[in-house]
Amino acid sequence: MTVVDAEVGCYLYGIVAADLRLPDGLTGLDDQPVELVRLDDVAAVTSGLNADRQLARRDDLLAHSRVLDAVAAVGAVIPVRFGSLLHDRSELLKQVLEPDSLRFADMLRELTGLSQYTVRIRYDEVRVLPEIVAENPEIARLRQQTRDRPEESSYQARVRLGELVANALEAKRGDDAQMVLARIEPFSVALSVGEPGGPEQLIDVALLVENRRRDRFEKAAEELAAELADRAVVKLVGPTAAYDFVGAERTDGWA
Known part of the structure; x- marks a missing residue:
């Protein structure tokens, strides 16, 4: 897994099961490689993005949707609203995954096969x-x-x-x-x-x-x-x- 640089934020696309395999070569905003940040049974779908990057272009929204739909083609995914940028991997874990990993796991089970x-x-x-x-x-x-x-x-x-x-x-x-x-x-x-x-x-x-x-x-x-x-x-x-x-x-x- 590629480690996201501490000076670069984590752009969040969605939540998936920890054992999901991403499509090969999947890239997101600014053509950055998409990766998983795992915790227990769930994982965040994320890519690196400069913290001061403005998210207002139509291409950004299209890239966000493209990643989610590509992931949905290989497994269940819980979408996250467009524009969700965390300061770093630590904040992603503390603010998103740690408080809600069980809730996410239940939601993913309900979405499996749909x-x-x-x-x-x-x-x-x-x-x-x-x-x-x-x-x-x-x-x-x-x-x-x-x-x-x-x-x-x-x-x-x-x-x-x-x-x-x-x-x-x-x-x-x-x-x-x-x-x-x-x-x-x-x-x-x-x-x-x-x-x-x-x-x-x-x-x-x-x-x-x-x-x-x-x-x-x-x-x-x-x-x-x-x-x-x-x-x-x-x-x-x-x-x-x-x-x-x-x-x-x-x-x-x-x-």
């Missing part, structure tokens, strides 16, 4: 709006009524039209989200549904999937994407670390 996937689906507005018009006579009538009229003379009708479209889209989103979950939830052991990121967002859901079922889950996601291709865009992210389900930090921080 990976996170995230399914993000966005409506194609050009395709979905005609659906809404066809399904709602009042919307169709108001749309026709306001089409060629000046905004000043049709203001109230346009406001009403906007409200009806928003309500219809919300109802459609609810129905479609239930359909999506019915298709993919059976492959998961846990899921976390996020809030819509905008009116065109159908669903954003993170799932924990058993590794032995990953192929079947991915096939189901591909079939869902093909089925929705004419009205929505399906993005599948994963397998990744379980960002949405666990975190190493206590509510009172490391101290």
